[in-house]
Amino acid sequence: MAFADDWRRVRAIAWKDLTTERRSKAGFNGVVALGVTILMLFGFALGPDTQAIRDAAAGALWLAALFAAVLAFNRSYQVELESGALDPLLLYPGSRWAIFSGKLLANLSFVGLMLVIVVLVGIVLFQVTIPAAWPALIGVLVLGAIGICTLGTFYASMASRSRAREVLLPLLLFPMLVPALLAAMQASKALLGGDLMHEADAWIKLLIAYDVIFLIATHLAFEHVIEA
Amino acid sequence: MPPTANNWNFVIAAYVIAWVTLGGYWLFVHRAVRQARAQYDQAVSAAAKSEGTSK
Amino acid sequence: MSTQSTSWVPPRAGRWPLFGAFTILFLIAGQVLGLTQSPADRDMGDLEKIIYVHVPAAWVMSVTFAIVMFYSLRYLWKRDERDDLAAAAAAEVGTLLNGLTLALGMIFGKPTWGVWWAWDARLTSTLVLFLIFIGYLSLREFVDDPERRAQWSAAVGILGAINVGIVYMSVRWWRTLHQMQSSPETVDATYVLALRVNAFAFLFLMIYFVRRRYESLCLVRAADHAAEAAALRGA
Numbered sequence: 001m002a003f004a005d006d007w008r009r010v011r012a013i014a015w016k017d018l019t020t021e022r023r024s025k026a027g028f029n030g031v032v033a034l035g036v037t038i039l040m041l042f043g044f045a046l047g048p049d050t051q052a053i054r055d056a057a058a059g060a061l062w063l064a065a066l067f068a069a070v071l072a073f074n075r076s077y078q079v080e081l082e083s084g085a086l087d088p089l090l091l092y093p094g095s096r097w098a099i100f101s102g103k104l105l106a107n108l109s110f111v112g113l114m115l116v117i118v119v120l121v122g123i124v125l126f127q128v129t130i131p132a133a134w135p136a137l138i139g140v141l142v143l144g145a146i147g148i149c150t151l152g153t154f155y156a157s158m159a160s161r162s163r164a165r166e167v168l169l170p171l172l173l174f175p176m177l178v179p180a181l182l183a184a185m186q187a188s189k190a191l192l193g194g195d196l197m198h199e200a201d202a203w204i205k206l207l208i209a210y211d212v213i214f215l216i217a218t219h220l221a222f223e224h225v226i227e228a
Numbered sequence: 229m230p231p232t233a234n235n236w237n238f239v240i241a242a243y244v245i246a247w248v249t250l251g252g253y254w255l256f257v258h259r260a261v262r263q264a265r266a267q268y269d270q271a272v273s274a275a276a277k278s279e280g281t282s283k
Numbered sequence: 284m285s286t287q288s289t290s291w292v293p294p295r296a297g298r299w300p301l302f303g304a305f306t307i308l309f310l311i312a313g314q315v316l317g318l319t320q321s322p323a324d325r326d327m328g329d330l331e332k333i334i335y336v337h338v339p340a341a342w343v344m345s346v347t348f349a350i351v352m353f354y355s356l357r358y359l360w361k362r363d364e365r366d367d368l369a370a371a372a373a374a375e376v377g378t379l380l381n382g383l384t385l386a387l388g389m390i391f392g393k394p395t396w397g398v399w400w401a402w403d404a405r406l407t408s409t410l411v412l413f414l415i416f417i418g419y420l421s422l423r424e425f426v427d428d429p430e431r432r433a434q435w436s437a438a439v440g441i442l443g444a445i446n447v448g449i450v451y452m453s454v455r456w457w458r459t460l461h462q463m464q465s466s467p468e469t470v471d472a473t474y475v476l477a478l479r480v481n482a483f484a485f486l487f488l489m490i491y492f493v494r495r496r497y498e499s500l501c502l503v504r505a506a507d508h509a510a511e512a513a514a515l516r517g518a
Contacts, residue, residue: 154442158435162425171421172439175414176446179453186457206453217445221438224359235394239332242390243314246336249383250488253376257495261296264502268293271506275513 006098013089013102018109020079027075028110035068035118039125050127057126058188062144062181065118069111069148070170073156076107081160090226100222104153111149115141128192136200137191143207144184150211151176154218157225183207291365293501303491310484317477330394335477337387339485340380341409347377347489348412352444355437365501367433370440371423372496376489378416385409404455411450415443429504 021028042060047053080086089099119141123130131137152173159169187203317335354370357363388406389399400406419439426432 151442155439158422158426158439161431162422163427164425168418168421168425171414172418175411175418176442178411179446179449182453182457202456206449206456210449213445213449214442217442221442224434225438227434235330238390238394239329242333242336242387243318245386245390246340246383249379249386253379253492257492257499260499261495261502264499264506268502268506268509271509271513275509278513278517 006095006101009092009094009098010101010105013099014105014109017076017103017106021106021110027072028114031068031071031110032114032117034071035064035114036121038064038067039118039122043125053126054128055189057122057128058192059185060126061119061122062185062188064122065111065115065145066148066174066177066181068114068118069152070173072107072110072114073149073152073173074160074165074169076103076110076153077156077160096223096226097219099226100153100157100219103157104149107149107153108145111152112142112145115145131191131194133191133194133200136204137188140184140187140191140200140204140207143204143211144180144188146211147180147184147207147214148177150214150218151180154222154225157222180207180210183210291501291505293505294498296498299491299494299498302487303495306484306487306491310481310488313477313480313484317481321474321477330391331474333387333391334474335481337384337391338478339482340387341384342482343485343489344377344380344384346486347373347380347493348416348444348447350493351377351440355440358433358437359441364429364433364504365497367437368500368504369493369497370437372493372500374416374419374436374440375496376492378413378420379492380485380489381409381413381416385413402454402458404451404458407454408447408451412443412447415439415446419443429507 039060042056042064043053046056046060077086080089090096122128152169155172155176156169159165159172162168183203183206187200187207190200190203314335318332321332321335350373351370354366354373358366358370385406388409392401392406393399419436422439423432423436426435
């Protein structure tokens with residue numbers, strides 16, 4: 001029954017974080033607006049040639065999502081740090097990893113919702129034609145979001161409690177995300193182009209391996225990180 | 229690209245960078261050890277002094 | 284939450300300065316051997332001389348990061364803060380060697396490939412490793428509480444080391460799916476001796492640097508401990 005208890009804790013923490021976000025929509029709106037702004041700026045950097053924009057759409061979308069998501073990760077601990085609620089949270093009995101899972105689930109919902117809006121706007125702005133294999137594309141979006149959120153939630157738990165958190169989080173996070181971003185960008189790009197070379201398969205496998213490895217590693221390491 | 233005398237510029241640049249980097253770090257390491265040793269000796273003697281007065 | 288034992292005496296210099304002097308002589312010998320004795324390469328000409336600084340730096344860099352990984356794991360296991368300081372010392376030296384490897388690689392790449400940088404698996408994963416450890420060192424800089432800093436940097440070090448392999452694989456796929464990158468690292472048997480001597484010289488130098496950095500980090504921590512103990516008694 002221990003697992004059922006932990007699962008209840010995970011849901012409770014995720015629900016608490018999402019409720020806080022829902023009550024103050026300003027945070028979510030701001031993050032989405034930033035994502036759209038970055039997309040537009042990429043358009044200026046790459047455009048106005050339609051084909052060039054279309055070719056770069058996958059990369060630009062992932063980067064816009066990444067930059068917007070980083071803001072969400074720092075926010076996810078900020079509320080608790082400002083109200084001093086993190087220490088009482090640690091005093092509750094149960095596994096530490098459940099706190100991490102809960103925060104991860106909340107961040108995943110938050111970033112997932114943001115990703116949906118940014119992708120829809122991106123499809124319009126970058127004049128992307130939706131390929132026949134669109135379910136695979138959604139799978140890539142989910143896997144990429146899991147990878148980004150897992151490490152983002154993990155590193156934010158450190159960076160948000162240090163001096164200079166605005167610099168430290170991207171500095172730690174971005175190099176770690178290189179394989180996930182590369183795989184997600186290449187898989188999306190291949191799928192958008194019709195996947196004539198059958199490249200997407202290998203990238204999706206890499207993305208799955210990355211997600212599994214770091215889901216395990218961060219859950220194991222979180223105990224050491226949160227207690228200190 | 230055929231091997232030319234020009235390539236010596238690259239070789240010299242590489243060795244200069246390597247030696248300056250390693251030599252600079254050598255100096256930094258020894259200065260750090262010296263300063264840390266002084267800091268430690270000072271802290272220990274100050275602690276010994278405070279122990280003497282508190283008793 | 285100070286559960287760490289503070290009852291340790293910082294390491295002494297001992298005979299290490301002697302080892303340092305020996306290392307310098309060995310390194311000079313190795314470099315002179317490489318520069319004067321090795322014949323110019325048929326394809327690369329005199330450029331092959333860069334190998335005697337570039338390749339040892341790259342090899343020894345990997346050893347250094349293995350040391351970081353080892354002491355990070357040992358710290359999480361035994362909770363001895365000296366392990367954390369050893370990992371920090373190795374990370375600093377490793378980052379230095381990593382930067383040197385990148386710089387020398389570019390100097391080697393320009394005349395051989397015609398470009399300063401190629402997005403090849405080895406180069407790119409070396410750059411990513413460099414950035415990960417810049418992050419590691421910044422984290423240590425930005426966190427003041429020693430126990431917190433130790434646990435966090437151990438986690439960052441271990442995750443970073445796990446990631447290097449994945450980065451290498453992903454970049455290799457990225458490249459091979461598009462075009463093959465020719466590797467310039469074919470070393471003829473004639474150069475093996477000079478290369479080996481220089482590799483050991485760099486290895487000894489790395490050990491010396493890590494040991495002395497470890498010594499100074501321990502001294503600073505021990506000074507803090509002594510000051511804390513004195514303040515507690517005085518209060």
